[in-house]
Amino acid sequence: QVQLVESGGGLVQAGGSLRLSCTASGRTFSSYVMGWFRQAPGKEREFVARINWSGDKTYIANSVKGRFTISRDNAKNTAYLQIDSLKPEDTAIYYCAAGSTESSGATFYPGTWGRGTQVTVSS
Numbered sequence: 001q002v003q004l005v006e007s008g009g010g011l012v013q014a015g016g017s018l019r020l021s022c023t024a025s026g027r028t029f030s031s032y033v034m035g036w037f038r039q040a041p042g043k044e045r046e047f048v049a050r051i052n053w054s055g056d057k058t059y060i061a062n063s064v065k066g067r068f069t070i071s072r073d074n075a076k077n078t079a080y081l082q083i084d085s086l087k088p089e090d091t092a093i094y095y096c097a098a099g100s101t102e103s104s105g106a107t108f109y110p111g112t113w114g115r116g117t118q119v120t121v122s123s
Contacts (some may be wrong), residue, residue, distance in 0.1 A: 002026045002112055004096045009117030012086055019060055019079040020117060022096030030054075032097045034072055034079040035108040038092035038119075045095070049081060052106045064090075086121045093118050 008020040022121065035050040049070035050059045058070050059118030069082040079096060094117050 002029060002032060002098050004098060004112060004114035006094065006114045006117040008095045009119045010030075011092060011122065012119045014086055014088055014121055014123050016086050016121075017082070017084045018086065018119060020037070020083070020096075022079040022081075022114060024077045024079075024098065025108055026077075029077040029101075030074040032112075033102055034070075035097045035099065035111075036081045037095045037097060037108075037109060038090075039095070039116075040089070040092040046092075047106055047108055050092075050103070051079065052102055055090070057102075057106075059106070071113060083119070086119075088121045088123045091121050107110060 001027040004022055006022050033052055035047040037045050039045040040046050048061050049072045051072050055072045060068055068086045072079040098112040098116040099110035
């Protein structure tokens with residue numbers, strides 16, 4: 001089973017950008033659908049983005065569309081979440097996740113989660 005480690009979070013001013021990385025262990029990274037979720041203080045975990053095995057199909061949640069981009073590099077066993085034009089409401093713990101099956105729309109049912117990386121946006 002794949003293990004996931006997120007990195008790239010931090011404190012950033014509103015309007016700035018961050019690129020989060022999710023590095024996976026194991027040799028089967030390319031067989032997983034990868035996704036990102038976030039959880040803000042006092043709120044439920046929210047699905048943010050999903051990318052298929054080959055990287056040619058992505059889905060971005062409507063709430064962040066136009067500012068978030070998901071990508072992956074199977075040669076590096078890494079998935080990325082590029083976040084631009086950061087807003088204070090983007091403050092959350094961002095979790096990387098891996099799943100075995102593709103899904104449609106704003107859904108994703110991963111079987112493996114990373115521990116998360118904190119993103120804090122100051123106004």
